[in-house]
Amino acid sequence: MSDKKKKFDKIINIRNKKASYEFEFIDTYKAGLVLKGTEIKSIREGKVSLTEAYCFFRKGELFIKQMHIAPYSMASSYNHEAVRERKLLLHQKEIEKLESKFEEKGLSIIPVRIFVNDRGLAKLEIALARGKKVHDKRQSIKEKDSKRELARMKF
Secondary structure: OOOOOOOOOOOOEEEOHHHHHHEEEEEEEEEEEOOOHHHHHHHHOOOEEOOOOEEEEEOOEEEEEOOEEOOOOOOOOOOOOOEOOEEEEOOHHHHHHHHHHHOOOOEEEEEEEEEEOOOOOEEEEEEEEEEOOHHHHHHHHHHHHHHHHHHHHHO
């Protein structure tokens, strides 16, 4: 074994699979999260759900709502709330750019995935997105099926 031992053996990469089906991504950003102690422990266990989560602006700051982080099983009475508003950390220029684009008609900011980086910090990948129409969804299903068929033919 090497001298440098990895600090985090388990790789956490939780995706919002529904997002790519429902939305067309225009631009993506990586944001930090303001968390409580038991929340990061639950994230490292992989107990997070992003399916109903969305982002919004309040007083020039970006927040995420409806992201479910399960309570930490080993915590005492000082456990966190499972669903609460959490502040996202971005550079000020990125926030201003996102806020100006967010005001356009039909655009929203949605979480795409949550992961733990090599320093052990939880990061959230968010996307500026436009909702897909029904025919767009059919097109993405056709593309997915054709890719699957090509993969089968290779073997």
